[in-house]
Amino acid sequence: MFKEIKVLKSHGRQYVKNLRTQPVSALFRGRPVISGDITKDEIKTVSAVCPVMAIDGKSGSIDMGRCVFCKECSFLLPEKIRFTNDYRISSNVREALIIKPGSETPVRLDENRVRKEIRRLFKSALKLRQVCAGGDNSCEMELAATGNVNFDLGRYGIEFVASPRHADGIVITGPISENMAEPLEITYKATPSPKIIILAGTDAISGGIFEGSPALNRKFIKENHIDLFVPGNPIHPLTFINGILDLLGIK
Amino acid sequence: MNQLYSEIKNNSFPLDLREIQVLKYNVFYDQISDFLKDEAKHCVAYYGLETSANLKFYCCIADDNNNSIIVFAHEINKDKPVLKSLTPVCSQLHIFEREIHENFGVEFEGHPWLKPVRYSHDRSDKSKIMDNYSFYEIESEELHEVGVGPIHAGVIEPGHFRFICNGEKVLHLEIQFGYQHRGIEKLFIEKNDALQRCVLSESIAGDTSVGHALAHSQLIESLADIQVSEALQIERCIALEMERLAIHIGDTAALCGDVAYQLGQVVCEALRTTIINTTQFWCGNRFGKGLIRPGGSNYTLSNNIVDEMLRVLDDTGRRYSEVTDLIYYLPSVLGRFDDIGILTRQQALSLGAVGMTARTCGILRDIRKTHPFQYYKNYPVRSVILETGDVLARGMERNLEARESVKIIRELIKIWRQKIKDIKKPVYDYNLKPNSFAISMVEGWRGEICHSAITDNNGNIAHYKVKDPSMHNWMALALTVRNQEISDFPVCNKSFNLSYCGNDL
Numbered sequence: 001m002f003k004e005i006k007v008l009k010s011h012g013r014q015y016v017k018n019l020r021t022q023p024v025s026a027l028f029r030g031r032p033v034i035s036g037d038i039t040k041d042e043i044k045t046v047s048a049v050c051p052v053m054a055i056d057g058k059s060g061s062i063d064m065g066r067c068v069f070c071k072e073c074s075f076l077l078p079e080k081i082r083f084t085n086d087y088r089i090s091s092n093v094r095e096a097l098i099i100k101p102g103s104e105t106p107v108r109l110d111e112n113r114v115r116k117e118i119r120r121l122f123k124s125a126l127k128l129r130q131v132c133a134g135g136d137n138s139c140e141m142e143l144a145a146t147g148n149v150n151f152d153l154g155r156y157g158i159e160f161v162a163s164p165r166h167a168d169g170i171v172i173t174g175p176i177s178e179n180m181a182e183p184l185e186i187t188y189k190a191t192p193s194p195k196i197i198i199l200a201g202t203d204a205i206s207g208g209i210f211e212g213s214p215a216l217n218r219k220f221i222k223e224n225h226i227d228l229f230v231p232g233n234p235i236h237p238l239t240f241i242n243g244i245l246d247l248l249g250i251k
Numbered sequence: 252m253n254q255l256y257s258e259i260k261n262n263s264f265p266l267d268l269r270e271i272q273v274l275k276y277n278v279f280y281d282q283i284s285d286f287l288k289d290e291a292k293h294c295v296a297y298y299g300l301e302t303s304a305n306l307k308f309y310c311c312i313a314d315d316n317n318n319s320i321i322v323f324a325h326e327i328n329k330d331k332p333v334l335k336s337l338t339p340v341c342s343q344l345h346i347f348e349r350e351i352h353e354n355f356g357v358e359f360e361g362h363p364w365l366k367p368v369r370y371s372h373d374r375s376d377k378s379k380i381m382d383n384y385s386f387y388e389i390e391s392e393e394l395h396e397v398g399v400g401p402i403h404a405g406v407i408e409p410g411h412f413r414f415i416c417n418g419e420k421v422l423h424l425e426i427q428f429g430y431q432h433r434g435i436e437k438l439f440i441e442k443n444d445a446l447q448r449c450v451l452s453e454s455i456a457g458d459t460s461v462g463h464a465l466a467h468s469q470l471i472e473s474l475a476d477i478q479v480s481e482a483l484q485i486e487r488c489i490a491l492e493m494e495r496l497a498i499h500i501g502d503t504a505a506l507c508g509d510v511a512y513q514l515g516q517v518v519c520e521a522l523r524t525t526i527i528n529t530t531q532f533w534c535g536n537r538f539g540k541g542l543i544r545p546g547g548s549n550y551t552l553s554n555n556i557v558d559e560m561l562r563v564l565d566d567t568g569r570r571y572s573e574v575t576d577l578i579y580y581l582p583s584v585l586g587r588f589d590d591i592g593i594l595t596r597q598q599a600l601s602l603g604a605v606g607m608t609a610r611t612c613g614i615l616r617d618i619r620k621t622h623p624f625q626y627y628k629n630y631p632v633r634s635v636i637l638e639t640g641d642v643l644a645r646g647m648e649r650n651l652e653a654r655e656s657v658k659i660i661r662e663l664i665k666i667w668r669q670k671i672k673d674i675k676k677p678v679y680d681y682n683l684k685p686n687s688f689a690i691s692m693v694e695g696w697r698g699e700i701c702h703s704a705i706t707d708n709n710g711n712i713a714h715y716k717v718k719d720p721s722m723h724n725w726m727a728l729a730l731t732v733r734n735q736e737i738s739d740f741p742v743c744n745k746s747f748n749l750s751y752c753g754n755d756l
Contacts, residue, residue: 003577007518010570014521025528027535027550049679051447068450070541075549075676083535130406134433136752137408138457138538141501144406148520162404177755179370179381179430180409183401209450215372215434233540234457 014149019241028085028236029069032062035080036102042080046073052202052209056098064089064097064107064231065205090230090243097205097231109228109246117194118227119249122168125157126248128198129167129191133184134216135174138234139201143171146237153241156250164188169196169227172220175203175210181217188220196227198244201235208233255282257322261622262469264476265689268705271324273307276334279325283310287341291315293603293616295692295701297347299355300714305329306355310347311690311703315621320690327357336362343603346722353379369755370429373437384427386413393417397737401430408751412740419736424729431755439704439715445471445545445679452702453540456719456753461494462695463717464543466702469624470691471545474706475681479546482670484626485663486552489560490530490542491625492663495696496656497526499649500571502748506646507578509742510587515578522567522574529563532556546678557664568657575650579643588643592731592743595640604727606698606720607652608747611637611644618694630666632659642739645746685710697721697750719753 016022024030043060047053050073054066062073062081074081089107091097092114096107132140146153147160161167164187176184188197199221202208210216230243245251255278257271274282286292297310310323327334336359338345348359350368356375359365367379394417401409409430415423438451452467453460465487472479501523507515527537534542534550542550578584594604599612609616617634619627635651637644683706690703698720707713728747732740 003573003580004514007514007570007574007577010573011518011521014524025532025535027533028531029535029541049446051444051450068540069536070446070450071535071549072446131402132406132408132431134431134752135408136454136457137750138460138540140406140408141458142537145520145524148524149517150521150524160406174431175433177430177432178372179432179755180401182381183409183430187402203454209447209454210433210438213372213434213438215432233536234538236537 015152016150019151019238019245022238024085024087024236024238026085028087029071029083031064031086031089031107032067032074032081032083032099033104034060034062034099034101038080038101042077046076046081049073049076052211059100061098061100064099065094065229066202066208067231068202068208068233087236087238088242089232090228090239090246092228092247094226094229097229114247114249115194115227118196118247121194122196123248123250126169126244127159127161127167128169128171129164129187130160130171130173131184131187133172133174133180134177134210135201135203139173139203139232142234142237143173143200143240146241151237151241153244156245158244164190165192167191167195169198171198171200172204173200175207175213175216176218176220178215178217181220184220188224197224198228198230199226200230200240202231202233205229205231255323258319259322259690260319261618261690261692262473262624265473265684265687266322268686268688271322271688274323274325276325276327279310279323280335280337282323283312283337284340286312286321287343290600290614293605294343294347295320295699296690296703296716296718297344297351298716299351299357300705301329301355306332306357308351309688309703313622313692315616318622320622322688332357333360334358335360338362342601343723346726368428369432371432371756372434381427381429386427387415387423387425389415389422394422410751414737414740416737419738421732421735421737421740424732426725426729428725428751428754431752433752433756435756436715436717440712443711445681449544455717455756456750457538458498458750459494459695459697459700459719459753461490461539461543462693462700465491465625466691466693466700468543468545469693470689470702470704471681471683473689473691474683474687474704475545475678476684477546477678477681480671480673480675481626482667482672483548483674485667485670486548486674487543488626488630489552489660489663489667490539491693491695492656492660493526493530494539496653496660497523497530498696499653499656500526502649502745503575503578503646503653505745505748506588506742507584509745510584512578512581512584515574515584518570518574522571525563525567529560532559544677545681547675549677551672551674552667557667561661561664564657564660568654571653579647579650585643587742588646589641591642591739592735592746593639593641594727594731598730599640599727602726603723605723606694607645607648607696608698608724608727610635611648612640613638616699618692618699622692624693626663630663642742642746683710683712695720697748698724717756719750721749721753725749725754
């Protein structure tokens, strides 16, 4: 009994009070900012080093849906490209993940393009089925962490469930391996409508470093409407949480 | 007479391909079966590659007593290859022969279990598909089968488990892999870019980003003859121990969760957060992605980071000791761990088990000690060896290793403070030594990670082989659940926490 009390006392309160404004360390690699005066030659240099072709060779914009957040472009050109620790980088619009030179505006959802039934039905309770389709287990661990004692996403009635039959949508991680394409399809079909699809992590959004591998099958992504894109390598729990809260219209 | 094999040290100058004797298979067979009788030797890699008309094979045996890796080679004609299986005499080779069979269609005569390992996209027999895997069957009206997966109840990776049960008792478990296959090994060859390879190595198994990235960087440094400073070696060891610490604490939480001990689960989850947040404070990523690069580092330690690390370690270390003292004292927890899911020493040896799984069966397999790399060459670690091989032992192993990691990091920081901080920037424009064979091993938190590469005439990577410790250890899980209640499967599984993507590549 005394041991338990001692442990509880040391444990204290661990939960993050405000999931919207919780600070993260300065070095966290979140939304990039590219200087408006980046030159053509500089763009050429950085787009050539990018391991995942996330930097457009013409415009110099960075696509967070492809970016693996290795920060090598910034190491090369620290005055022109920096990665801020802004973790609120989820969006329901794929194009919103593309950061243009000179842009400092935060990434947000396009309110008009959120499907009406999502907020009407899921605002006070959202159950999700996670499907790992070639994910490397880092995004999966971060998704699991959203429900832990620190982030406690359950406080909003949002949680992961075991069966797709009990779920309101699926969260996909990984680049979608060929061998998982069918189980993913079956899971999605087993989820009752209306249902949402969330892509968690760069691998899921674009294939990431695996893009073009013959062992992938990304048909599902092309054929279905995606409700939320959550970039990261892996996603930060706060990126996921803020994206979901925005999608559901929770302030 | 020339020597039948070549010897190489972990993470050392590569071997010249032309100097590796290519044996006749019967000579190879005798040599391997003789070598592997010794408990201090085990197979770390055995793989094949295609040359123009032939299949050439390399087999690497770690000699733990002499800190060396013994490399054998043999070659056969590509046309309808048939070989006498070594598995009946050295069962630890079962998985390697299965992999060779899947990749190249080599028939291993006498192998009891030549089933697909991962359904790789370039497998030799495309008629073998995930749906027609031939599970072991027992015909009886008394028995029933339980199929689980590929998608599991939790937020975890996919794999299919097929149990044969008598009532609640498990008689047999077979695990089908391949769902996670992303074609990693081929990508290492196709992506002829240093940075792409780094990112790829970090994605082999994201929970072991540091371990695999280090194995890759070491391999490149061997092939490109790049020396790194002692300060960097220490920082890499610290990163690896931080990874071990975070996972061991997280797994303690998961083990508690599986036996419905909520206090232990919640407290350990919070403690893991403090460790991975410290890694993030250091390099901007909670899993240490971006931290390990060949030749140098983008994220060198500073006094500021080290001070924060020490502060967290003091606090988290104390709280972890406090909570584990409680967990491993409670009868309700011990009752679910003690004597459950036993892997015997003999089983572990015959499977070629590595890492913490081997160490819980009284076998000293710890690459940090037996084939030291980075600063472990100068800093001898104290390996935790337990004997009972049950869930309790694997839980305790985590508990004790986590405490040990805290000590190691503290001591390494002390040494680091005295070193000149001559850490260079990462090297991406390296030239690899042509016609070479190199091997690199790292003791990740699961155990022995092995990356091995062969270069061609022009110094390009012609073949790249990745081995995650899970490849050896999955069979251990399958064996431990035999004669257990099926309800004990989750806690058995969690006690190993093996990697699906590390196996499927």
